[in-house]
Amino acid sequence: MPPSERFIHDELCRRAELAVSHLRDLWKEHRKIDPILLLWPADPVRTKEGVMFEGCVYCELPQAENERRATVLSALERVRPYALLLVEQQDVAVKAIFETHQGTRTWTLPIKKHGDVRVLYDPQMADDVESLGLLWRRGMASS
Numbered sequence: 260m261p262p263s264e265r266f267i268h269d270e271l272c273r274r275a276e277l278a279v280s281h282l283r284d285l286w287k288e289h290r291k292i293d294p295i296l297l298l299w300p301a302d303p304v305r306t307k308e309g310v311m312f313e314g315c316v317y318c319e320l321p322q323a324e325n326e327r328r329a330t331v332l333s334a335l336e337r338v339r340p341y342a343l344l345l346v347e348q349q350d351v352a353v354k355a356i357f358e359t360h361q362g363t364r365t366w367t368l369p370i371k372k373h374g375d376v377r378v379l380y381d382p383q384m385a386d387d388v389e390s391l392g393l394l395w396r397r398g399m400a401s402s
Contacts, residue, residue, distance in 0.1 A: 367385075
């Protein structure tokens, strides 16, 4: 991967990690994590008001999993991201998957019972293990 692409990937991954670091605070406040999608556009995006926007795009996703994929695909078509971060709560963990064309990073935050309260534990991180298959698939990343 050219140095400029590695720099962009690493910087956006750092921003995704910062977002992931706030999940425990959200959990403490709400005792759940609603599904969200963060997208970093490759090029400026025109808002509904006609203004060009270059920052991170935040999308709340439907709770119903069968509706969620269609919303994600629609957002990808509209934003055409360089990178994305999908955050979803599962039964035993909160999972955050960051994906670019260069690879993925996954944070898994286990949910464990502590007395009568479910607690979100520190994230476990893995690179290029899981993917959404939207921007990257195993075997297609350039090293």
